[in-house]
Amino acid sequence: xxxxxxxxxxxxxxxxxxxxxxxxxxxxxxxIMGPNGSGKSTLSYVLAGKPDYEVTDGSxxxxxxxxxxxxxxxxxxxxxxxxxxxxxxxxxxxxMTFLKTALNAQRRARGEDELPTPAFMKLVREKADGLxxxxxxxxxxxxxxxxxxxxxxxxxxxxxxxxxxxxVLDETDSGLDIDALKIVSEGxxxxxxxNRGFVVITHYQRxxxxxxxxxxxxxxxxxxxxxxxPELAHELEAQGYAAYAADAA
Amino acid sequence: xxxxxxxxxxxxxxxLGDIFAAAREELPGGEAAxxxxxxxxxxxxxxxLPNRRVEDWKxxxxxxxxxxxxxxxxxxxxxxxxxxRALLPFGEVAARRVVFVNGRLSPDLSDMDTLEEGLSIxxxxxxxxxxxxxxxxxxxxxxxxxxxxxxxxxxxxxxVIAVSxxxxxxxxxxxxxxxxxxxxxxxxxxxxxxxxxxxITLIESHVGDSGAHQTNTLIGLDIADGASAKxxxxxxxxxxTLHLATLAARLGAKAFFESVSLATGSSAARQQIYLDFAGxxxxxxxxxxxxxxxxxRHLDTTLVIDHRTLGCSSRExxxxxxxxxxxxxxxxxxxxxxxxxxxxxKMMANALxxxxxxxxxxxxxxxxxADDVVCGHGATVGAIDDELLFYLMARGIPKAxxxxxxxxxxxxxxLESVDxxxxxxxxxxxxxxxxxxxx
Ligand SMILES: Nc1ncnc2c1ncn2[C@@H]1O[C@H](COP(=O)(O)OP(=O)(O)OP(=O)(O)O)[C@@H](O)[C@H]1O
Ligand SMILES: [Mg+2]
Numbered sequence: 001x002x003x004x005x006x007x008x009x010x011x012x013x014x015x016x017x018x019x020x021x022x023x024x025x026x027x028x029x030x031x032i033m034g035p036n037g038s039g040k041s042t043l044s045y046v047l048a049g050k051p052d053y054e055v056t057d058g059s060x061x062x063x064x065x066x067x068x069x070x071x072x073x074x075x076x077x078x079x080x081x082x083x084x085x086x087x088x089x090x091x092x093x094x095x096m097t098f099l100k101t102a103l104n105a106q107r108r109a110r111g112e113d114e115l116p117t118p119a120f121m122k123l124v125r126e127k128a129d130g131l132x133x134x135x136x137x138x139x140x141x142x143x144x145x146x147x148x149x150x151x152x153x154x155x156x157x158x159x160x161x162x163x164x165x166x167x168v169l170d171e172t173d174s175g176l177d178i179d180a181l182k183i184v185s186e187g188x189x190x191x192x193x194x195n196r197g198f199v200v201i202t203h204y205q206r207x208x209x210x211x212x213x214x215x216x217x218x219x220x221x222x223x224x225x226x227x228x229x230p231e232l233a234h235e236l237e238a239q240g241y242a243a244y245a246a247d248a249a
Numbered sequence: 250x251x252x253x254x255x256x257x258x259x260x261x262x263x264x265l266g267d268i269f270a271a272a273r274e275e276l277p278g279g280e281a282a283x284x285x286x287x288x289x290x291x292x293x294x295x296x297x298l299p300n301r302r303v304e305d306w307k308x309x310x311x312x313x314x315x316x317x318x319x320x321x322x323x324x325x326x327x328x329x330x331x332x333x334r335a336l337l338p339f340g341e342v343a344a345r346r347v348v349f350v351n352g353r354l355s356p357d358l359s360d361m362d363t364l365e366e367g368l369s370i371x372x373x374x375x376x377x378x379x380x381x382x383x384x385x386x387x388x389x390x391x392x393x394x395x396x397x398x399x400x401x402x403x404x405x406x407x408x409v410i411a412v413s414x415x416x417x418x419x420x421x422x423x424x425x426x427x428x429x430x431x432x433x434x435x436x437x438x439x440x441x442x443x444x445x446x447x448x449i450t451l452i453e454s455h456v457g458d459s460g461a462h463q464t465n466t467l468i469g470l471d472i473a474d475g476a477s478a479k480x481x482x483x484x485x486x487x488x489x490t491l492h493l494a495t496l497a498a499r500l501g502a503k504a505f506f507e508s509v510s511l512a513t514g515s516s517a518a519r520q521q522i523y524l525d526f527a528g529x530x531x532x533x534x535x536x537x538x539x540x541x542x543x544x545x546r547h548l549d550t551t552l553v554i555d556h557r558t559l560g561c562s563s564r565e566x567x568x569x570x571x572x573x574x575x576x577x578x579x580x581x582x583x584x585x586x587x588x589x590x591x592x593x594x595k596m597m598a599n600a601l602x603x604x605x606x607x608x609x610x611x612x613x614x615x616x617x618x619a620d621d622v623v624c625g626h627g628a629t630v631g632a633i634d635d636e637l638l639f640y641l642m643a644r645g646i647p648k649a650x651x652x653x654x655x656x657x658x659x660x661x662x663x664l665e666s667v668d669x670x671x672x673x674x675x676x677x678x679x680x681x682x683x684x685x686x687x688x
Contacts, residue, residue, distance in 0.1 A: 048643050051635065076645035088640045092658025101654065102644035109645065141658075158644060 001026045001197045002047075002166050007058035009046045016042045018222035019058070022199075024166065029198040031208055031233060034219035035241040040201045041085050043219070044170045048082040049075045062166060077109040079165030083155035083172050085201075090142040095154065098142045099124055103161055127160045131187050132180075148175035156187045167191070168199045173207040185210030205237040220244040262297050264318040268434075269402060272321055276405055278377030278385070285385040289401035292393050299395050308578040308610045309549040311395060314491060314517045319463045321403065322351035322433035330355055333427040338454045338483060338679075342671045344423035351428055352435025352464075353406050358425075367416025367447065373407035373438055384409065384440060387469050389525035389555075390497040396521060397495055400436055400467045407438035410451075414444035414473070421450040421481075421669070428457030428464060428490060437466045443476040445501075450479040452672065455494075455514070459487040467495040474501040474528055481667060482510035484518060485679060488544075492518035500561070502528030509667050511660075511676050512539040513683045517547035524552075526589070529559040537567040538660035540683045541575035542603075552581040554594065556622075562593040568663045569600045570656045571607035572687055582614040583624060590619050596626040601659050603633065603652070653684040 002024040009017040016039045024030050034040055046053050047060060049072035060067045067075055090098070104114040115123070128138060131153045143151050152172050159167055169188070173181055188211050192198070200211055208216075208230065216232040217224045218241075225244050226232070258266075269290050276286060298315055299306040325333070333350040337358070347370070348358035354372055361370055376384045385401050386392060392401065412418055424439055443449055455464065464486065472478045478498070486492045492515040498506045512518060524533050539548045548571075554563050569577040579598040600609030611628035633655055641651035657680055664680070667673040 048639075050639050050643075071648070072639055072642035073645050073647050073651070076643055082643055084640070084643075088637055090637055090640070090655070090658060092661045093654050098641070098644075098654070101650065102641075102646055105647060105650065106645040162644065 002060070002062055002199070004060045005058055007046070007060060008056045009042060009053050010056055011042070011053055015056070016222050017046065020223050022217070022224060024197040024199060026197055027194045028215065029192065029200060029211060029213045031200045031202060031213035031216045032219050033202060033216065033233065033236055035244070038219045039222040040219055041170055044082050044085075044168045044201065047075075047168060048072060048080060073105070076162070076164075077106055081159050081162060081164035081167045083152075083159060083167065083169040085170040085174070087143050087151040087155055089144050091144050093142045094139055095142050096124065096138045099138070099158065099161060102158065106162060124161065127157055131157050131160070132183055133157055149177060149180045152176055153180065153184055153187075156184050160187060160191060163191075165195065166197045166199070168201070170201045171203065172200075173202055173204060181207065182210065205233050208233050218244055258297065259312060259316070261312070261315045261318040262293070266294060268318060268321060272403070276403070277374035278381045282377050282381035282385055285382055286402045289385070289392065289398040292398035293395055293402070296395075305551070305580070308580070308612075309519055309547065311519075314547070315463065319432050319434040319461070321405070322353070322435045324353050325350040325355070325430065329430045330357060332429045332458070334358060336427050336429065336456045336458070337425055338456055338485065339423055339452065339672065339675055342421070342423065342452065342669065342675060344421040344452055346423045346425060347408060348425045348427065349406065349437055351430065351433060352426070352437050365416070365418055365420065367413040368418050369411045370422070371409045373404065373409060373440075376409040376440070387497060389499045389527075390469065390495065390523055394495075394521070396465060396493045396519065397467065399493075400438060400465050400495065403434070403436040403465070404438040404467070405436060408440070410439065410441045410449070412441075412443045412447040412449050412476075415446045416444065417448045418450075421452050423452040423454065426453070426455045426464065426466060428460065428462040428487065430458070430460070432461040434463040434465070438469070439466070440469045441478065442471040443473055443478050445473045446475045447473070448477040450481070453480060453482040455482075455484045455486050455492060457487040457490055459489045461489040462487070463491045463493070465493040468497070470498040470506070472498060472500050472504040472506055475503045476501065477505040479507045479509075481672060482508070483676065483679065484510065484512040484520070485514040486518070487514065488516055490515050494519070495521045495523070497523040497525070498533070499525040499527050500531035500533060502530060502558075504528060504531040506531075506533040507666065508535045509664060510537045511664060511679060512537070512541075512548055513679055515546075516544070519549040519551065521551045522553070524554045524563060526556045526558050526561040526563075529561065531558070531561045533563045534666065535563070535565045536663040536666055538663040538680065539567070539569035539577060540656075540660065540680060541569070541577065542572035542683075542687045543575070544573060546573070546575040547578070548575070549578040550580070552596070554581070554583045554596075555586070556584065556589040556592045556594060557586040558589055560591040561589065563595070565596040566663055567598045568660045569598075569609065570603060570660055571600060571609060572603040574604075574606045576608040577610070579609070579611040579613070579628065581612070581626065582616065583626065584616045585619050585622050585624060587618045590621045592619065592622040592624065594622070594624040598628045599659070600630045601633065601656065602630060603656070656684055657681060
């Protein structure tokens with residue numbers, strides 16, 4: 001489904017990704033762990049199409065289609081979703097308006113009719129309830145006055161509404177309390193499906209107790225330096241990244 | 250050399266002279282009014298139209314914007330009134346409507362019957378027949394300002410609205426100004442006095458066809474002690490029209506004034522706002538949103554805020570989004586006189602540039618002669634935030650639509666204080682339509 005080969009990317013001429021390879025098949029959940037600054041968020045931004053990054057080598061395809069040639073909105077429409085590590089606040093754009101605009105933009109692009117407002121409201125309420133997001137929050141400006149945890153839940157709400165093919169979650173667990181972690185994980189698990197892939201970026205085993213990965217990768221200095229099963233996460237939790245910081249230079 | 254003497258006249262200046270000479274006898278108001286009109290016209294007659302070498306007109310050269318003077322509008326015919334009816338905005342807003350077509354009161358389109366108790370509305374001509382001088386030579390407005398002077402010289406029609414002491418007029422009065430037909434000039438003046446403890450809401454709309462009209466309207470408010478007045482304005486003139494407007498409010502003690510405007514139309518516009526704090530502890534809030542795209546559209550907002558009494562507060566927020574080669578000008582001057590201790594004044598102008606060729610000029614000024622005051626001003630010019638744009642696009646929203654949402658959010662801040670839901674929705678819908686047409 002997602003195929004990344006020898007990906008090199010820089011920001012402001014500073015190389016961050018340095019030959020990254022990753023294959024995610026439909027139905028799989030991959031976890032990426034790695035020290036601060038190893039390039040995990042950079043990878044997620046490069047996949048999502050953030051303009052500041054320059055891809056200098058390599059390729060990334062989603063279901064065979066070259067992602068790197070597409071604008072950010074086109075990538076989303078092809079089914080790529082990034083849950084941001086730091087969701088942004090947009091005062092003046094009501095969360096509800098934003099959700100509706102996004103869903104209808106995607107439906108339009110797929111040649112489907114826009115969802116009428118009552119049907120949309122019903123759909124949002126259902127999904128929001130499950131994530132503990134109140135109607136009042138949906139009326140507020142996008143992420144404005146949301147706590148750190150509420151912002152993360154709002155990311156998962158967007159993911160649930162847009163039903164992407166490939167979900168990249170960048171530290172969706174950071175800032176969540178124990179209960180919220182459970183709620184968010186259940187939200188993510190509910191989306192697990194044969195035809196959907198996940199890349200879960202996290203620092204903590206805790207999240208992976210809830211969202212059980214099939215494959216765990218260690219990223220250091222812009223590359224995947226080790227790949228293993230779920231047990232690898234436990235090993236990292238116990239031993240830290242000291243071993244990887246040294247060898248990947 | 251006497252700076253007042255300008256022997257060389259532009260075509261517009263000489264034809265303004267000819268038009269005034271031909272019309273002056275016909276204008277309403279008799280002898281007393283005529284003297285005031287002659288004096289007012291002499292301001293332009295002597296100095297000509299202000300150009301960029303005149304301080305207040307540095308960024309908005311009226312002489313260049315007004316290359317020709319349009320003839321005064323004729324009384325509109327039946328087909329013009331019909332054309333105007335189709336252009337009337339705010340149909341969904343519950344308000345008493347008074348309609349001016351090409352500057353002339355149109356009784357067929359207006360509702361001036363069964364007035365609420367404590368409210369009176371009279372055509373300007375009636376007031377001029379009574380006390381011409383006070384209706385024409387206004388206090389608190391610089392009568393040597395060219396736009397004001399031309400309005401005083403030419404004002405042919407308008408309204409005098411009075412709210413008696415303690416009367417709360419809940420139903421807004423919508424003064425609709427519609428320009429249609431052959432290119433013309435129209436001048437209108439609406440004077441409002443609100444008695445002690447009274448209240449009123451005025452909705453002002455300006456729409457029209459694409460003709461090269463020139464409009465000049467003046468609204469003067471006298472808000473007595475403890476009274477409240479709101480003026481909500483839509484400036485959506487046709488894109489060929491030059492729009493000149495003056496809003497002047499005098500506030501008594503503990504009076505409240507609010508003005509909210511949205512400008513989406515005209516080829517060039519200058520909105521002048523004069524606030525005169527004449528009583529203690531009065532409060533004024535002035536919000537404006539402007540959207541200009543394409544061509545060399547020009548939007549000027551000039552504020553003159555005069556704090557001369559104790560403990561008053563004024564808030565001004567102007568948000569302008571500009572595309573193409575559009576240009577905005579914001580001039581704001583807050584004066585705090587020695588007697589105006591405890592003044593609280595804040596002024597902010599934000600411009601959002603959507604193209605490389607758009608331009609925003611801001612000239613905020615504070616003149617403070619009292620020592621115990623809190624005053625501040627700021628002006629920012631920026632572009633769309635790329636991070637926010639990316640966040641929206643990452644959800645599948647196309648770039649133009651994402652930009653539209655951000656622009657709407659940007660200008661929306663200036664419109665959110667409109668408490669009439671239908672009116673606020675109508676203004677937002679107009680802004681939304683502007684955005685969709687831009688794309
Ligand atoms: N705009 C930028 N300009 C310059 N350097 C940047 C920029 N953005 C990121 N970097 C650098 O790129 C490197 C990788 O950053 P990235 O955010 O991808 O790390 P990360 O693995 O997500 O870290 P964390 O675990 O702390 O979230 C860091 O050294 C960071 O300082
Ligand atoms: Mg990161």
